[in-house]
Amino acid sequence: MRVLFWLGGRKHEFIDRQEEVPPGATLHEFADAESAETLVRSVSLDILGGDPLEDVLEGDRLSLGVPTTPEELSREIERRLRTGELRVLSYSPDLGGGGSAPAPETPPEPGPAAPEPERRDPIQLKVRFQICGGEPNGLGISGAEYILLRNGVEIARGSTDGNGEVPIEYLPGEGHVLRLFNTDYPIHLHAGLQPLTSLEGLQKRLDVLGYMTGYLLSPIENDTPDDGDDGPRTQQSVMNFQLDHNLLLDGIVGNQTRNALQSAVGG
């Protein structure tokens, strides 16, 4: 099994390969409050696979509580290591937290090489909540309290600024949810897109650019941005995009409109 956790903005992992605990792997080095909290949450949430240990760790989260203290965390992990409930034979020495982990005196047993930890820089995003969808700089909804969750754990909170904006530090591969107005807004970052010639690709781009916000004339609740139907909203959104880009207002994604969309969002 593999246990992933985030620390210092980077992804690390423990890989249980039934090896010895390296000397010094007491994990005291990163036992500051912030990283300890991160570790507990990550361990409890990011276990891959169906190993029975998952249940144990899930239980740990419950018994330890969140947040816990660094001392509690260290003691518990050390206990697990001593009793063999948790074996940590490979870990990144760059664990942060103000100390450096000592190098293991004995090298790991031969075996499959541990996969290189995935390290992607966080991406800075913004979501703007506004009162009118038709204008790129429409009046923002300011002063609304929000919480940003990553993998179900709160990582930031605050209020929308004067532009109605919320900054988001997005870590690829993780689940992000923005919570405000008693509503959850899962954030999805798309590196690869459907072709612009597809309806989904078109709608996604319009959505990202803020044009799929709708000028519906009557309450047509089923006309959602991703309804898979080139309905009035999509066509109107194309027209609004065309208007802003001085294109022929025909609601048709021709060459000029396609080029403008590609220029704006790629793909």
Next chain:
Amino acid sequence: MSFDLHLLENPSSAVLRVVPVRFARADSGGIDPSAPDLDNRGFKTDSNCSARGPVVGVMPGSTIQIRVIRDRLESGALLFASVDDASLVELVHPAAGASLSPSDSGGRSGDTLYLRGAAGVRRSGMTLVKIHFGAAGGPVMAELAVRVHPRLRIPVAVHMVSINGTGPSMSFADIQDAFHRANHFLAPAGVTLDVRSPPLADSVTGFILPGVCLMAFEAAPPRMPTPPGVTEHLRVLGLRPDAAALNAYFVRTLALQTGGPTSFQEPLGQGITQDVLDTLVAAAPSPPSPRPGRGIMVATPTDTYEYSHVLAHEIGHLLDLAHYGGGEQPPADNIKEDIWGHRNLMHNAAQLHPLPGSGHTCRSTEPRRRVGYGDGSVGPRAGGFLGIKSFNRVRQSAQVAVLRSAVLARKYVPF
């Protein structure tokens, strides 16, 4: 319930705009003055565009309903309404301090604002209705501008015209009903057509066919040349005009003359310029062309509902409103050939039924049909609104203001 937000990994698109709440017409049925269309043209026209939320018009003492759409918002989120200036608009429902409810209750529709124009308003004014989250003083999530327009009345003199002994087949009661429906379109502008009773009985003789008035098009486009010598419509428009009223001349048939004096066909077009079959209302020409009178000519319709729509459209012409663009003319950069343009009462593709093969060149009939009142509605459910918002670069955008100015100047009376 959650609402997914999709962002693309591209630095130039790292801001996603979300509008959680918006407004919509409260009814998906036919034209209803208590459920007016919103002027929701939020498009950008310049860098300093001031238009934010939609705008709606109401007359003093009238109550309108506006639907609040939780577009990307949980149904359980508490929303409260407020009115900036209660001397202009009263919030009838929800009551002060009460939140909107998604569920219908007490005979009121869920998530619906009930607003009443204050009875004492004597001058046109505007105020904002705001939707707050969480509490009455919470963050503003949506804004609706409400314009209150005191009622302006236009007296209408109805002429029942007999041509060579054949009068209109429409009853006076039907005519009154048609004007009543047309008033629904004009209500957001605070304009009311008052039909005088009884109607005036007029007669002419010497026309080519009994009951038929041949008409020519004063502002005829090149494809509709006015044949020389066609004067029947001018004679009708000059029949005993009431000097203080809008004169509406009802005949059995209006016909477009296409060739010689005996070459004519049933007019194909609603209004004066379009190709249509069943309804015909012709607005009288506008200055400075010479003519004996000013008014409208009306033929017997087969669809009274569309008829009232066209009636309101043609009366709009009489009161200085031009077309809102449309497919027959290339859209200028200040004319928005979009869904809102097509929905406008003064769109020049006034027909509500798509007419394949009829020769019209409107390239966007389909969007217009799809965005009528309700689900892809056509005909009786379709309709149009008058523009209330003002944009510097959009011609005829503030149609309500233009219309009211024309009424105040009594531009509906004969010369």
